[in-house]
Amino acid sequence: MNVLVVGSGIAGLTAALHAQESGHDVTLVTKGALGDGSTGYAQGGVAGVYGPDDSAQQHAADTMVAGAGLSDAAAVDALVADGAERIAELISRGVAFDRDPDGVLLLGREAAHSHARIVHAGGDATGAAISRALVAAVRRTAIGVIEHAFVTDLIVEGGAVGGIRLLIDEAVTALRADAVVVATGGAGHLFAHTTNPTGTTGDGIAAAMRAGAAVDDLEFVQFHPTILAAGPAFLISEAVRGEGATLIDDQGRRFAFDSHPDGELAPRDVVSRAIARQAAAQGSPARLDATMLGAETLAARFPTIDRVTRARGFDWSREPIPVTPAAHYLMGGIVTDLHGRSTIPGLFAVGEAARTGVHGANRLASNSLLEGAVFGARAAAALGEPWPDSPPLRSRYSTDPAPVSLEYRDGSDGVPFGRAALQQLMWDEVGLLRTDEGLQHALDTVRAWRSDASAPQTVAEHEDANLLLIAEATASAALARADSVGAHFRLAGRRATAPAQILETV
Template sequence: MTIAVVGSGIAGLTAALHAHEAGHAVTIYTKGRLGDGCTPHAQGGVAGVYGAGDSPAAHADDTLSAGAGLSDPDAVEVLVSEGAARIAELIARGVAFDRADDGTLLLGREAAHSAARIVHAGGDATGAEIARALSAAVRAAGIEVVEGAFLVDLLQGDVGVGGLRLLVGGALVDRPADAVILATGGAGQLFAHTTNPAGATGDGIAAAIRAGAAVADLEFVQFHPTVLADGTPFLISEAVRGEGATLIDEDGHRFCFDEHPDGELAPRDVVARAIARRAARQGRPVRLDATALGARRLAERFPTIDRVTRERGFDWSREAIPVTPAAHYLMGGIVTDLDGRSTLPGLLAAGEVARTGVHGANRLASNSLLEGAVFGARAAAAATRSPRSSSEDGGADRVDTRSVLIGSHRVSPGSARSTNEVGDRAEFSRAALQQLMWESVGLLRTDEGLAEAIATIRAWRAEAAAPASLTDHEDANLLLIAAATASAAASRTESVGAHFRERSLIGVR
């Protein structure tokens, strides 16, 4: 059996290793180099190691609470019950998680977790260590890897998906496969401010939409609260606040407690909105104060952040540093069942590209790497067991139909004005799209802003020429996902989790 895995983060590498070990012919296609993507940028860690007084049930409760009532309890149960085995597997494959002097795993705590249950590596370099170890395991196993392979489209087979159309070295190449596992990540490049790398242009989700697969929950975009507001966006891990850092305004006031009793450790959407509102009110970024942790502790626990902040002229052991929210993680994506199968036979998905149901309206910190490992393994098992099956436990029926898009011809109804009502619309550019999405489909959304965004994106798509270059294909993907995201946000009129509706537009720049 031939299995094509697209993407080489934790979900894709885990799926490829499991499928290879089951005896199948596996090829990994990756847009950049092996191990690229969002995984190596992950700082916080992997949730799922339970100490005294903690349990999978408590982890599940925290996940469901963060998801604002929209998480799938069955998917959450899979995540927490299989997490320990996947973390043990990472260790066996060579991931060097940080340990205490007695050899036990060091456990950290992040926002909205009720206990310290997060393992990390290199202090704040967890994702980089995971990418290194899994990439080495793939190389050692002799799995075929095609680097610089851009996913253009999914090929139709006799039943469902039968392979891939790729852009490799400037040429279009068709590769048949018995099963395709998409692990291409999210679409952070939809927004002007993002923690995601430049390649996060939603290629897998867009290809799935064009092929007719169901996608859902695209309106639920998580904005990380704390990105260094100086120079190129650089994430300041939530673990910093878990260790005791505070958020203060220009008067030194810990304003997050005005929004939530957990203050800086409230769910990410609450903290991000609090920061955005306070920054708009005072006309400058808020600050993260980690000075109480001291220079030695900061350097030991967060060596990467310590180095980068100092390179940018900040001594965060002595001064509070400016921070701002930025688009970080997409809770929605390709609708899958608990085994990673999409609504199309032959197509599976795992990681950020998939809507497994784990995250609901808001992702709990450090559940993303865990989800990639757990559902990457399950997708590989399903692909090797029954590659021509589609989701058996409801598929799109498992989600609120307001946020479901099936194929490129169905978009949830919104209040969009017609194109000729937009007025002086800017010509399309990626930067213009990103700014439009940031202002109108970002942290704080209004009817007016969403209507303008939908109409403008619709006009841009109507005017777009057929893509030729890789950049053209990326832009087309971003426009397609932007249209679906804005439409889904317009259709969900209530505020829930990361999706927040306001009566009037508040600029977040």
Template sequence: MNVVVVGSGIAGLTAALHAHEAGHAVTVVTKGVLGDGCTGFAQGGVAGMYGPADSAAQHAADTIDAGAGLSDSAAVDVLVHDAAARIAELIARGVAFDRGPDGELLLGREAAHRHARIVHAGGDATGAAIAGALVAATRRAAITVVEGAFLADLMIVGGVACGVRVLVGGALSDLEADAVILATGGAGHLYAHTTNPEGTTGDGIAAALRAGAVVADLEFMQFHPTVLAEGPAFLISEAVRGEGATLIDVDGRRFAFDSHPDGELAPRDVVSRALARQAAAQDSPVRLDATMLGERVLARRFPTIDRVTRERGFDWAIHPIPVTPAAHYLMGGVVTDLDGRTSIPGLFAVGEVARTGVHGANRLASNSLLEGAVFGARAATAVGKPWKPVPAHVPTDARSASTAGTCRTRPRPDGSPFSRSVLQRLMWDDVGLLRTDEGLEHALDAVIRWRSTAPAPVTVAEREDANLLLLAEATASAALARTESVGAHYRDPVASPLLETV
């Protein structure tokens, strides 16, 4: 069969390699160059290696706990039971995970994991190691690669996906396919502050929405607690806290225990809100104190973070560094079954673009790379098999947002003119860490007005803006529909202004 994979992170390239090895003709379409996207920036590792006191069942329990009970247990079981095989596959493809003197894999611990079960490569360069290995494997396999190709739309005929329309060098062209696998990542650039690289504008989710695919849980955007609070956004891995670093206020007090008994190792949504509130209360960023680890350990275990923080003028071995939250990972997306099938026959979705049900309302650290590998492989295996309808178990308040806002016919006539930066600021303020009815209504009104007056997009930048506006409307609508606070979606009874530190 002819398979088109859109995206070239861990999920997309895993799917492409498995489809190629199964005998399919594979074309990888990527917005930038092969290997671009979030995978290469991942500092954390891959969860799923279990020591003698650990098990897949305990990993599953931690995943569900972190997801605030909204994870799909069947999807979580698939994730944890396929973990060892996918990690072994990455090793076979050339990923040199860190090992101890005895040759055994070194296992790290991160927040909300009860055991050390995470493998890393190059200390804090796991994503780069994985991306490099998968790109090299893809090149060796002679898989067709189309770089600099922007996904304009999915091609749907008779309700079936039959290819993609891409914009390459200013010209639109159609790539026909028997199966399309979306692996385009998330939508971090909906927000003013994000750990995501440029170009993470939700293109795959937006294309799926326009095609009528079921999308869910867009209200669950995870904000990473610790991003360097000065200069361009740079993530400080959760593994630093897993090694013993602490979060302190201006008086040196570990304030995170005020919000959760696990303190700095509580789920990310809890830590992010605690950090944001503390920063606003003290009118300055909180600090991450890693000085107890010492210069040698920091340089050896976190070489990338050590280099960048020093380039920014911080000696984190001597002084705590200022940190702040930023949009990091979208738990929602295109709804899939356990093999990546979507509600549109012929269309698969894997990685961050997909809503597999694994993450629930809040992703457990180091499950994202694992999810990409596990479900990328499973989707490729399902290509060519009889199509199964996606289970209709998605909560109605989180169902497809393709008609988001259609009941709201009278948006406010006033407001700022559209620009991407204005949209990102609006989303950060009103659809961010702390949400209110008033703020969500305000954001939705503004986005509906902007969409109603936007000209038809032509360039890549204009198409990205259109995608961000569509997702902003869908996200604000989903957040309004989910009236309870759960996981990363927090409904604040009173408006709580956040400190602008990034």
């Protein structure tokens, strides 16, 4: 088969390698340089190595609990069943996970995990190590690579996907294929504050929506609890708390236990809200105290974090550091089965662009890299197989701008559209804490902006169009889900203090 893989994070690279090794003719298309994307930023590690008191079944149970009961059990079982093989494969491809002097893999623990089962590399540089190894592996093959190419749309003919349209150096071209694997990541730049690299604008998800593929769970956006609240967004790995660091208020009290008996190691949505509430109550950021770990341990176990915090003026071995939540991971996306197949024949989706059902309402820490590896391989294994009958499922979200009244024609309170305005709107109204009034305001505003938008021509304009489409779908999904569950948290009325207001005072 002629296969196009779009995206070069762990999911796309794994899918491309497996497809090529199975005899398919593979071309990998990436928006930036090969290996750009979120994978290289991942600090914590890959969950899935079990000690004597741990098991795949317990990992699955922890995943289900973190997902607030909305994870798909079959998808979770597939994740943990294939995990050991995928981690072994990463090692065979050259990922040097950290080991003790006897050569035994070192295992870390993160929030909502009942055991230490997370392998890491370079202390806190796991994603970078994985990206380097997989990019090198791709370079050693006959896989074709097209870099700095923006996918504008999928080509759909006769009800099946048969290729993609690309924008390269302002010229539009088409590539034909028997199958397209979307691995373009999430949409973190919907929000004013995010851990995601600049290119995460939901391009693959939006293209799939325009093609008619079903998407779901877009209301479930995970906010990472601990971003350094000084300078550009920089993630402080959950593994720091797994090693014993604590969250404290301005009086030095550990406040996370007010929200959950697991305190700092509660699921991410719980900890994020606890931090936001505490920051609002005291009028300044909450703090992460890692001083008990000592300078030597911090430098050895978390060299990247140690370097960045010190560069920004903090000696975190001697003083607690200010932290705040930021948008981190999209649990929803293109609906797929257990082999990455979407509701349109010929279209696969893997990684953060996919809604596999693994994460439910809240992703368990360090399951994202594992999911990319597992489902990237599973999608490649399904290439050439008969396409199953699509379930009677179609996206709840229209790609056509909904009609709006004239009072909204100029957008939010007369503010014209701009990406920064969209990001602030989403942060304030469709972020960590949501209300009926805020969600409706966001939805009306985004619909007005979409209705006034002209046809995109440049890459930036295409990105804006994609963000607007996904923003409308996200706000619509959040408004439709009346109950609070996992990362989707509804408040009565309109909140008095948004998390953004705390962040922006730092």
